[in-house]
Amino acid sequence: MPENIFVLGLDEQNLRTLGELPHLADYRFYPLLSIDELQSGDAVPLRELLDKAIAQLESFPGSVDAIVGYWDFPVSSMVPMLCARFGLRSADLEAVVKCEHKYWSRVEQHKVIDEHPRFGLVDLEHNGGLPEHLDFPVWLKPVKSASSELAFKVTDQAELDNATTEIREGIGRLGKPFEFVLEQLDLPHEIAEIGGQACLAEQAVGGVQLTVEGYVFGGRVQAYGVVDSVNYPDSTSFLRYQYPSSLPESVTTRAIELSERVIRQIGLDNSAFNIEFFWDSDTDRINLLEVNPRHSQSHAMLFEYVDGVPNHQCMVRLALGRDPELPRRAGEYGCAAKWFLRRFTDGVVRRIPTDGEIAHAEREVPGATVRVVPAEGKRLSEMVGQDAYSYELADIFIGASDETELIRKYERCVELLPFEFDD
Numbered sequence: 001m002p003e004n005i006f007v008l009g010l011d012e013q014n015l016r017t018l019g020e021l022p023h024l025a026d027y028r029f030y031p032l033l034s035i036d037e038l039q040s041g042d043a044v045p046l047r048e049l050l051d052k053a054i055a056q057l058e059s060f061p062g063s064v065d066a067i068v069g070y071w072d073f074p075v076s077s078m079v080p081m082l083c084a085r086f087g088l089r090s091a092d093l094e095a096v097v098k099c100e101h102k103y104w105s106r107v108e109q110h111k112v113i114d115e116h117p118r119f120g121l122v123d124l125e126h127n128g129g130l131p132e133h134l135d136f137p138v139w140l141k142p143v144k145s146a147s148s149e150l151a152f153k154v155t156d157q158a159e160l161d162n163a164t165t166e167i168r169e170g171i172g173r174l175g176k177p178f179e180f181v182l183e184q185l186d187l188p189h190e191i192a193e194i195g196g197q198a199c200l201a202e203q204a205v206g207g208v209q210l211t212v213e214g215y216v217f218g219g220r221v222q223a224y225g226v227v228d229s230v231n232y233p234d235s236t237s238f239l240r241y242q243y244p245s246s247l248p249e250s251v252t253t254r255a256i257e258l259s260e261r262v263i264r265q266i267g268l269d270n271s272a273f274n275i276e277f278f279w280d281s282d283t284d285r286i287n288l289l290e291v292n293p294r295h296s297q298s299h300a301m302l303f304e305y306v307d308g309v310p311n312h313q314c315m316v317r318l319a320l321g322r323d324p325e326l327p328r329r330a331g332e333y334g335c336a337a338k339w340f341l342r343r344f345t346d347g348v349v350r351r352i353p354t355d356g357e358i359a360h361a362e363r364e365v366p367g368a369t370v371r372v373v374p375a376e377g378k379r380l381s382e383m384v385g386q387d388a389y390s391y392e393l394a395d396i397f398i399g400a401s402d403e404t405e406l407i408r409k410y411e412r413c414v415e416l417l418p419f420e421f422d423d
Contacts, residue, residue, distance in 0.1 A: 002028045003320060004012040008053070008069035013371055017300050017310045027316065030184075032056060032067065034273060040384055044074050046177035053082055064088070066319035070297035070312065072146035075098060075173055088173045089321050091216075091271035094185050097274070098266045100178075100292040102143045102200050104191050105266075107168035109288060112265045113258055114287045124168045124199045127161050137204040140164065142171045144178040144196055148387035153204060153236060164199065171197050171352070205287040207272040207280035210252070211244050212244055212259045213299060215272045215314045217323055218285060221263050223256040224314075224326050225307070227299055229276070232342070237390040240410075242337040243302040251279050254286055266297055268293055270321075271312040296340050298395075301369065305399035306338035333399030339410050341394040346381045347421035349374045353394075365409045367399035370417065380421075393419055 007018075010031035018029055032053055038044070057064050067076050067082045067090070069075035076096060083090035098104050106119045120131030122140065130138060140163045141151040152163035175197035182196050210230070214223035226245040229238055245252055254387060259275045272295035278287045300310035308330030317324045353361070358370045373392040374383060380391035396413050400406040 002026055002061070003065040004030060005066045005068060005316060005319065006030050006032040006060075006064060007352065008032045008067070008075045008082075009038045009071050009339060011035050011371075014070065014297055014300070014312070017297075017304065018312055018316075020304055020310055021313055021316065022309060024284060028116070028194065028407050030060075035071070038071065038075060041173075043173050044177040046074050046078070048079060048181050049074065050081060052079050053078065054085060057082070057086060066316070068315045068319045070294060070300075070315060072292070072294075073144060074177055074181075076100060076292075076294050077178070081181075081184070082372075083319075083382065089270055089319055093181075095268040096271075096293040097181060097185060099268065100144060101182075101191065101292040102141065102145075102196065103194060103195070104143075104188075104291070105291050106200075106202075107190070108266050109262050109291070112261045113288065115258055115286045117205050119200060119202045121194065122160075122164060122199045122201045124197075125162055125173070127164050129157065130160065130201055134201055134203055136160075138201045139204055140167065140199060140201055142167060143173060143194065143198045143200050144174050146174060147385040149174070149380050149385060150388070152350060152388055167199055171199070182369055205278050205280070207278040207285075207287075208247060209289070210247060210255060210267055210277050210279060211241075211296065211297060211299075212252075212255050212277070213272075213276045213303075213311060214256075214263070214274070215295070215318060215324055216263060216269045217318060218271055221260045223259060224311070224324075224328075225299075225303060226252045226255065227296075227302065232390075237342055237344075238340050239303065239341045240337040241296075241298060242335065242403070244298065244335065244405070245305055247279065251286070255279075258286065258288060262291060266291070271316055272318065273298075301397045302336040304331060305333045305367065305397075306331045308332075331399075334401045335406055336367075336397070336399045337406050337410070339396040339398065340392055340412075341396060341414060341417070342390040343380060343393055343419075344390050344422070344423065346379065346391070347423050349376055349380065349419070350422055351418065351420035352376055353417045353419070357417065364416060365398070365413050365422050368413055369397040369411060370413065371395045371397075372417075 080093040137155045178196035209229035276289040304310040314324040
């Protein structure tokens with residue numbers, strides 16, 4: 001009989017991507033809560049979401065064989081909590097939280113590697129200064145955030161004061177429900193004192209950004225790909241994710257080795273992961289940026305284009321207790337990218353591309369898939385999950401033979417996708 005797999009926040013695009021998996025006849029995918037329920041609002045109602053998910057699962061007439069998710073918090077924390085409730089396979093909640101709590105994650109990383117920025121806590125209540133061992137510029141961020149939400153690069157005390165004020169006003173949206181997650185664990189004293197609504201400062205580091213994608217199965221850590229993250233010029237906002245990495249093999253090999261050491265220290269098992277790094281080509285130094293206890297759904301189509309199977313394969317097979325069995329370089333294209341079409345000033349969206357215009361762009365540019373982000377009439381600054389410096393207009397996935405063709409295809413897509421705004 002097909003196995004019943006419940007997907008937290010299942011959306012149309014990822015349902016199509018799941019439909020590209022091998023052994024598809026063996027699976028039945030069901031949505032478990034909507035993405036709007038899980039990620040919108042002034043505060044994430046985690047207790048209510050868990051109760052609602054449990055009620056839906058308990059009322060299901062068949063067997064519940066797996067519960068999975070590819071989104072950041074609260075989905076990433078809900079998966080192990082729900083799996084424990086229903087006796088299903090997943091990562092341990094404590095290991096997941098060690099990844100998600102940015103300060104706790106740094107403490108664990110520091111036990112086994114030195115390749116990370118200096119870090120410390122900032123007093124949000126009194127708009128305090130930097131920890132003594134840090135200097136401007138630094139990145140300021142809540143210990144629990146998602147999609148660069150409330151992350152600020154600050155270069156002096158005035159910017160620090162402004163950033164701490166903004167973080168203090170918005171930190172509860174994810175911080176309060178994250179504290180509920182922390183309550184489920186027997187925390188070390190240091191982490192219990194900090195809680196889920198603290199603010200982390202990290203020494204700013206630079207270079208080329210890359211992400212190691214991997215999984216842990218039966219205690220064995222396996223990296224299966226490295227993805228480059230390319231920013232807009234003179235900006236910290238992403239322009240595209242590109243696979244495979246164009247960086248020297250010596251760099252990607254070191255990043256993979258560092259990833260394996262950190263994942264073993266954290267104790268993550270039966271889980272996908274992705275770990276972000278910076279590599280400074282001038283000094284040849286690598287710095288670990290962030291550990292995520294899930295695969296990146298933003299990279300799923302890139303792996304499908306190049307390797308032949310989306311990395312959702314990891315999530316599904318691990319949840320069923322099976323090795324992911326990922327192919328390599330069996331796809332249609334030599335490289336692929338997820339492009340972020342952005343606007344860097346606020347405005348009200350007066351026109352987005354029609355369904356017909358999107359379909360025409362996808363026909364005109366073979367290997368392109370377009371997802372428009374805002375709705376007409378929406379003010380860009382009111383969208384959830386945006387970074388501090390820009391607003392996503394569209395995600396454009398493209399496969400190509402090489403980077404030159406990749407760029408040409410993207411530029412043609414942008415020409416075919418009309419947006420209009422009122423400033």
